[in-house]
Structure formats: C-alpha cells, structure tokens
Amino acid sequence: MGRHNEREKVRFQEYNDEYISAKYLDWDSNFFGVSSGKVILKQGLEGYDLPRVLELMRQFTFCTIQNTGNHPFNNAFIAGQTDAFLADINTQFVKTLKPTQGFEPSEPALLGQISDYYPKNEEIVEIAENAFVFSRFYNDEHITRLQARQLYANWVRNAFQKPNRFFITSMEKTRKVGFLLFSFETPDTIRIELLAVTDQYQNRSLGRRLMALLEEFARTRLVRQICVGTQVDNVPAINFYHKQGYMFRYGSPVYHLWSH
Numbered sequence: 001m002g003r004h005n006e007r008e009k010v011r012f013q014e015y016n017d018e019y020i021s022a023k024y025l026d027w028d029s030n031f032f033g034v035s036s037g038k039v040i041l042k043q044g045l046e047g048y049d050l051p052r053v054l055e056l057m058r059q060f061t062f063c064t065i066q067n068t069g070n071h072p073f074n075n076a077f078i079a080g081q082t083d084a085f086l087a088d089i090n091t092q093f094v095k096t097l098k099p100t101q102g103f104e105p106s107e108p109a110l111l112g113q114i115s116d117y118y119p120k121n122e123e124i125v126e127i128a129e130n131a132f133v134f135s136r137f138y139n140d141e142h143i144t145r146l147q148a149r150q151l152y153a154n155w156v157r158n159a160f161q162k163p164n165r166f167f168i169t170s171m172e173k174t175r176k177v178g179f180l181l182f183s184f185e186t187p188d189t190i191r192i193e194l195l196a197v198t199d200q201y202q203n204r205s206l207g208r209r210l211m212a213l214l215e216e217f218a219r220t221r222l223v224r225q226i227c228v229g230t231q232v233d234n235v236p237a238i239n240f241y242h243k244q245g246y247m248f249r250y251g252s253p254v255y256h257l258w259s260h
Contacts, residue, residue: 040068
C-alpha cells in the first residue's frame with residue numbers, strides 16, 4: 001500500500017450516461033497503491049458501444065464493476081470479454097419511514113449528540129478492524145487478509161471529522177462497544193455505511209438499539225427512507241435487517257478486474 005500519484009488522476013476518463021458510469025477512486029487508489037476505479041452498469045448494454053465499455057474498465061489497474069439489477073446480458077459480456085471475476089453479490093435493502101405528526105423522540109439527549117465532524121476515536125477503529133468478516137475484499141486473492149481488515153479501519157478513519165459522516169455509538173461503562181456510521185444520500189434518504197458490535201457484546205440487542213436511534217434521528221430530520229447494503233453470503237446481517245423491517249430492493253453482482 002502507498003499513496004498513489006495524484007497527478008496520474010488526470011489521465012483517467014470519468015464518464016456518465018444513462019447506461020454506464022466510470023470514475024476514478026481516490027481513496028481506493030491511495031489505499032491499494034494502484035490506480036483504482038469503479039464502473040457501474042446501470043441497465044442492459046444490448047446495442048451499446050461495448051468497446052467503449054471495455055476501454056473504460058481497462059484504464060484502471062484495479063476496477064470494480066457493478067452490474068446493477070443483475071442484467072443477464074451484462075453478466076455474459078463481463079464473463080466473455082474480460083478477465084474479471086465475481087467477488088460479491090451486493091444486496092440492497094430499504095425501509096420507508098411512515099410520516100409521524102408531532103413526533104417526539106424517546107431519547108432526545110442521545111439524539112442531540114449525533115452529528116457529523118465526529119472526532120477521531122481509536123476504539124471505533126479497533127471495532128471496525130475486527131468486526132467485518134464478510135467482504136468482497138476477502139474474496140480477492142490480490143488483496144491480503146491484512147489489507148482487507150485494515151480497509152474497514154481506514155474507512156472509519158476517513159469518516160472522522162468530515163461533513164455528512166455521522167456516527168452513533170454504543171457504550172459499556174466508559175468504552176465504546178459498537179457503532180453505526182451513516183450519511184445522507186439526499187435530504188430525505190439516509191445510507192447506512194457500516195454497523196458493527198464487538199464479539200463480546202453480540203446478541204445483546206445493541207445493533208437493534210443503534211438502528212432504533214438512527215430511525216428516531218431520521219424522523220427528526222424528516223427522512224423518508226433508510227437504505228443499507230450487505231453481501232449475499234452475510235446471512236446474519238440479512239436476517240437482522242429483515243427483523244428491523246427492511247425490505248429487499250435488488251441484488252447486483254460485483255466483479256473485480258485487475259490489469260497487469
């Protein structure tokens with residue numbers, strides 16, 4: 001890992017239309033030490049300029065390809081025309097919040113502590129480094145297990161002291177034992193980025209409590225829906241979100257393509 005040359009960014013093409021988007025990923029490039037990007041296939045590419053798609057994918061050393069909605073043509077195209085491999089099937093869930101007239105939160109003091117620009121906290125970093133065992137990065141032989149672990153630690157480090165990156169934490173005496181990181185996608189939509197509880201405090205309803213606090217916060221901000229994604233093989237997370245009233249939205253294969 002090492003800091004990627006910022007000047008190299010100018011040679012990568014960013015692109016966006018109704019079928020496809022491509023962008024350079026600063027954070028990933030710096031973390032992995034190679035040019036990294038993401039190509040999102042938004043709909044079926046039948047009749048599209050496929051050589052152009054390949055050009056956008058192959059410009060990066062490490063390219064993440066997302067086939068939103070699992071279009072069969074796109075899967076066949078990726079399998080037949082690239083060396084990309086399936087790293088994950090990302091599953092998306094959503095919960096629509098019912099409007100509540102005159103809503104009054106049950107724990108206003110706790111809600112008042114939720115804000116962005118959260119100060120750096122190594123207890124949260126430690127939880128993130130050890131909590132996430134289901135990840136597409138563990139499914140990639142080009143990425144070491146240490147890198148995969150450190151990725152989530154760096155994810156939260158990158159969220160501290162930033163606008164629109166909110167933390168809710170769970171405390172046991174004076175120590176943090178769980179956290180939820182979220183952001184606003186739009187003024188009325190919240191995206192859960194990470195949710196984790198230490199092994200010692202699993203099965204004590206801490207995750208449910210963090211989600212409940214998030215929903216109360218969301219209602220005070222007139223948020224209409226909360227979205228969250230997870231891996232298809234993360235059955236405990238899928239069951240947990242179902243129990244919290246989240247509905248399956250769609251699944252998207254995620255491929256990794258390395259160019260050497």
